[in-house]
Amino acid sequence: MEPRAAVFDVDGTLVDTNHLHVVTWWEAFRQAGHTVPMHAVLRAVGLGSSDLIAHLLGEDRDRGRDAELSAAHKALYGQYFDRLPALPGAGELLRRLHHDGWTVVLATSASGSELGALRRAIDADEAIEATASSDDVQEGKPAPEPVEHALELAGVPAERAVFVGDTVWDMRAGARAGVRCLGVLCGGIPRADLAQAGAEEVYADPADLLAHLGDSPLT
Known part of the structure; x- marks a missing residue:
């Protein structure tokens, strides 16, 4: 064969894990001063971090803060790695x-x-x-x-x-x-x-x- x-x-x-990603991305955005609805985050889950941020915040965002947002999400989501x-x-x-x-x-x-x-x-x-x-x-x-x-x-x-x-x-x-x-x-x-x-x-x-x-x- x-x-x-x-x-x-x-x-x-x-x-x-999708809803864990939703909550932790939502919190990362909130901490950075962005209001992003959770339903919008859910539909963006599956994109890589940079693409997800661009998809949700648009091309006119302060791209200098993308790494900070990704790091915040990674730290928040990392709390669940053991379960x-x-x-x-x-x-x-x-x-x-x-x-x-x-x-x-x-x-x-x-x-x-x-x-x-x-x-x-x-x-x-x-x-x-x-x-x-x-x-x-x-x-x-x-x-x-x-x-x-x-x-x-x-x-x-x-x-x-x-x-x-x-x-x-x-x-x-x-x-x-x-x-x-x-x-x-x-x-x-x-x-x-x-x-x-x-x-x-x-x-x-x-x-x-x-x-x-x-x-x-x-x-």
């Missing part, structure tokens, strides 16, 4: 795919100690072949580069890969990389938005995808 790659976003897809909760079925799904012959690769904007905390939460390192982190690419999602780099790590062409994510940024990145995209609702983004952005199928969470694996593109 030819090699196949199952590429996964992490935040909101495998680990239940990040995996989403239902996350580890089991990765182990099942690995057992079935899929090359499992993570494609995430997280890196360093944050990525380490996420992997500990998933608790399926034996199933994960490689990780494409924000340190490895010039442009984050929705650019295709994170997914393309994941495919390079897997040694698999786009037509033999499936990408699973929870945000419109994930779906757009996967679509631009030429892979089949599956969405999950556990990150808080509506089904219609994921489908419009390129999701072929949408599942509730990793456990739901695992339960319907035989009828999915990951069969």
